[in-house]
Amino acid sequence: MFQDINVFKTAYAMATHAGKRQAIVAQNMANADTPGYRGRDIEPFAASYDRDAPRTAMRASRPAHINGIAQGGTEWAEVATQGATDPNGNSVSLEEEMLKAVEVKRQHDRALAIYKTSLNVLRASLGKV
Template structure:
């Protein structure tokens, strides 16, 4: 009866997306002084998961990790538009900080959806 609930899949996918975006942003900030480095980003959550029939499976970050799949991520990573830095580096630390805050808010939103759904599920079972 209470198996395969899409709200939990969506919350998991949103949190995973936010975590992956935070990793990309952190890589951009780590390379802020690397000559010729161009910042990257991943596509928006809504665009990546607008196909509601998509299955969300665990993925492995290294061989044998969590017995997950090493398949490509369901979102596309792309280069953002470069700024005019003299050394050819396109990273703006200020922009990356704002993107990081946005990713944290998305992750917090996913956790709030998950917690709220758990509370509703517990209430429906008569447990508070």
């Protein structure tokens, strides 16, 4: 009955996407002064969710995790950010990266809120409140 609850899969995917994007934003910020560095980003979660229309099984992070199904991690399409470049060829704007970092934090917080709310609904349905 509780083996395939899609809301938990979606919350997990949202949180994983936010973590991956935060790592890319941090890398962009770290290379803000590197000559020739091109800023990167990944596709928005909504676009990747729409692209994967036929829903796939959850992916395990280690053997015997999630009923023993071992699969690779989810990958999102990385793209080079478009925009003006500095005279040294660097395309990273620290202001834009800071705004992305705030957006990513909100996405991660949203994923956690969905997860917690879903757990509360599940507990309430089982009478474990």
